Amino acid sequence: MGRLDGKVAIITGAASGIGAATMRRFAAEGAAVVCADINDDAGAQMVTAVQAAGGVAAYHHTDVSSLADLQAAVAFTVDRFGGLDIIHNNAVWSGGGFVADIDPEIWERSLRVMLTGVFYGMKAAIPAMLTRGGGSIINTSSIEAFVAEMMAAPYNTAKAGMINLSRTVAVEYGRKNIRSNCICPGVVETPLFEMLVQMTPKSRAEIAAAHALGRLIKPEEIANVALFLASDESSAITGTAIIVDGGLISNSPISGFPPFGG
Template sequence: MRFGGKVAIVTGGASGIGAAFARRVHAEGGAVMVADLDVGRGQALAAELGERAAFRPVDVADPAAMETLAADTAAAFGGIDILYNNAGIGCYGLTPDLAIEQWRRVVAVNLDAVFYGCRAVIPHLKARGGGAIVNTASASGLHADYGFTAYNAAKAGVINYTRSLAIDHARDNIRANAVCPGPVDTPILTSGVDAIPGLRAEWEQVVPAGRFARPEEIAAVAAFLASDDASAVTGAAIPVDGGLTAH
């Protein structure tokens, strides 16, 4: 029961990695605020978890919505100990083909939102004497995936912003770490990959482990980083990628 008495916010919590994290933290005794654009799946997850869980419809790219999310969570559960900035969107397009609005939206959801979340929540973590921030970056933030121009840039930004948070707030007893997944079997990836015959097998070949990860495998590392088991870990960007970035 690593999260007994703890309160966590997870963005992008209605699906994939975020939902797996919510289930894990809840199963280990924590209270969970699920935030997502997807109202149907978010409400269903909160209902499945029952007590110590709630859902708020939030666009993470809206700074005012992130302030409201933090205030609502503290009001509902008595404070905030953990922030998991996990919501994200993909986007394929080489630079000349990428509309400026596409670039802006990818950076807004994948990078700006992490800042908005931390800005809103850090005062609440300080009020509890400290806490943990985990950000979902990507293997695409450690190396560059062909054609994922804006996504690569935003995820690399998340990694160095996480380091910045770690050094700025270490003396506040706040840790900040990033998980860097390789390909994971969730809709953000499979909606594109499975639309093209043979592409899944091709991508799986590129991963040394020979397969996509399950969302629970990423959530397990995020939960470790959010827990006191990682009490001396801050400023880390941990690949959870089946060896993808090892070569």
């Protein structure tokens, strides 16, 4: 018995990192999973790997900055697997820089992938979920929704914005049995992180040490939470943002004052 037996899911950005781990986990728990990505080679490899492990999977080329692409992905999924129960809006692309230096086109493109792309995913998926009698929407936000990283205004803004977008869907569609939640990871060991760590002056060890757990997060640890939100085990959870950060934002950067007050 799998925890997602009989369910059908779309995961955007599932050709890599967190999305890939979630795709493997959902499929292992019995869901049919569509990898919706722009990296066709990596997406096809994911599908082959999931099928080789006994799972049910398909790939659909989908640029989340296009509503037509997301609607086509949903139509493909319903046609191939008979319906849609879960969408995990997870794809990412972001430019950055200090605010006064950000090219407006970079800002627009970033928000179009990370925030409008989530709106498009929801807009495309909700009608199919209503036909099915409900569903679970999962959006990958970030701790950057709560704290601001320098040179990441588009990222910080999109990740914060999607939480209230998600909450809005929760209140609008709760009575139709559609739930909508966000996951807010800390620093996760994915190809995105591996690329970024080469570009930052901070070492991998320093970044790991900033987490209360003293280590980075594995993509599978985010996939576990996505699985919980996708499954009926979280049936009373909607409109929330679950922080999965290994204690990163609990860890005060000014820790170390001596005890006081007697």
